[in-house]
Structures are given as C-alpha cells and as structure tokens.
Amino acid sequence: xxxxxxxxxxxxxxxxxxxxxxxxxxxxxxxxxxxxxxxxxxxxxxxxxxxxxxxxxxxxxxxxxxxxxxxxxxxxxxxxxxxxxxxxxxxxxxxxxxxxxxxxxxxxxxxxx
Amino acid sequence: xxxxxxxxxxxxxxxxxxxxxxxxxxxxxxxxxxxxxxxxxxxxxxxxxxxxxxxxxxxxxxxxxxxxxxxxxxxxxxxxxxxxxxxxxxxxxxxxxxxxxxxxxxxxxxxxx
Numbered sequence: 001x002x003x004x005x006x007x008x009x010x011x012x013x014x015x016x017x018x019x020x021x022x023x024x025x026x027x028x029x030x031x032x033x034x035x036x037x038x039x040x041x042x043x044x045x046x047x048x049x050x051x052x053x054x055x056x057x058x059x060x061x062x063x064x065x066x067x068x069x070x071x072x073x074x075x076x077x078x079x080x081x082x083x084x085x086x087x088x089x090x091x092x093x094x095x096x097x098x099x100x101x102x103x104x105x106x107x108x109x110x111x112x113x
Numbered sequence: 114x115x116x117x118x119x120x121x122x123x124x125x126x127x128x129x130x131x132x133x134x135x136x137x138x139x140x141x142x143x144x145x146x147x148x149x150x151x152x153x154x155x156x157x158x159x160x161x162x163x164x165x166x167x168x169x170x171x172x173x174x175x176x177x178x179x180x181x182x183x184x185x186x187x188x189x190x191x192x193x194x195x196x197x198x199x200x201x202x203x204x205x206x207x208x209x210x211x212x213x214x215x216x217x218x219x220x221x222x223x224x225x226x
Contacts, residue, residue: 033214040219040220041219041220042203042205042217042218042219042220043156043203043215043217044217045214045215045216048214088155088156090156090215098161098163099144099161099163099207099215100146100158100161100171101158101215103148103155103156103157104155105153105154105155106155
C-alpha cells in the first residue's frame, strides 16, 4: 500500500507553462518534504513544510501543505528546461519519533524548450 | 571529499552470488538509510540505522543484510542475489532526530542476471 500518491505520474510541457504536482495521503504527516532527482543522481531536498496550511516559495516554485497535513502541492510558474527531473514528495508519519520518511511514487517532469 | 559516497556505481552479478554495496558518509550523521528505487514504486526503505550497531528493518528487508560497526559506513549485502533485486540502490544519511533532510548518495545500479 502506497501511503503517498503523487499525480500526475508523467508531465511533459513547453517552456513557460505553469504546472502543479500533487501529493496525497489518507494519513497525517508531521512534516512533508519535496525532493528533486536528476538522472543518474540521488534526490536533493527542495523544501520542508511542517505546519498545516503552510506555503513556502523557492523562486518559481511554490509549495503548500494541506490544512489537515495529509496532502501537499508543488506549483511551478513559467517552467524552464532546467526544471526537468523527477519530483518526489516524502513524509514523516511517525510524529517525529524516527527519521524515517515515506516516499511518494514520483512525478516525472519534462520541460521542452 | 566530504559528503556521502557509494561504491560501486554499477554492478552486474549472477543469480545466487553475494554482493555488497558500500556507503560512506563524512558528516558523522547518526542516521543512515538504504533504499531501492524501481519504476512505479518510488523509493522504498530496505534498512535503516539510528547509530553504530543499531539497525532496523524497513519496508522491504527480505534478502538483504546490513551492518554498522562504524558511524560513517553502512554496507548493504545481498546474500544470494535474485533477479528481483535488480534495481538502483540509494544510501542516505541524516543528522540526529529531529531532522527533516536526508542526504542521498549518487546510487548504485545493480543488475542481477
């Protein structure tokens, strides 16, 4: 059973378009993170959200944590080819008791120039 | 060099052979993790370690063995490799709880023939 479902699984868009990636669960998470992974490399952390309703911005990327802390979204404005990669959400549903994370299945984004 | 490294980066082995994947980190992070990444499954936790000589199973531990005699090293052994263990394996580390960020190595691509 996958606790974190991401949608869409694949997304191919043109440079300059906007997009949103969703990360949903029926479980409550004490924190949720977004990672980006490029081919041949390990995931790299983009952001961590910990408070329900929290919104964080990282240049053209906007991250939101749902009020109930069960879901999150990543919105990219004016996508660029450099945004291409696999986006993974990951959450801690242990209440901070461990450092273990549960990862979503990922969204593969391709931005065409 | 500082960081987290994995070796080998690529490995081809035959069914039934024993294989050990190495992971080394220079940050003295308490926590270390082994994941496997397969299409459609995202990252799944195999084993993790909270400190030297403390290890615990993750989501998919069957067929794998770990040890952690030193803080900086966390080898993963496939005792008798099977084709279903063909995957990309990632090692990660994080600082003492609570810590939200996991730092990933570059991965080892393992093929079992």
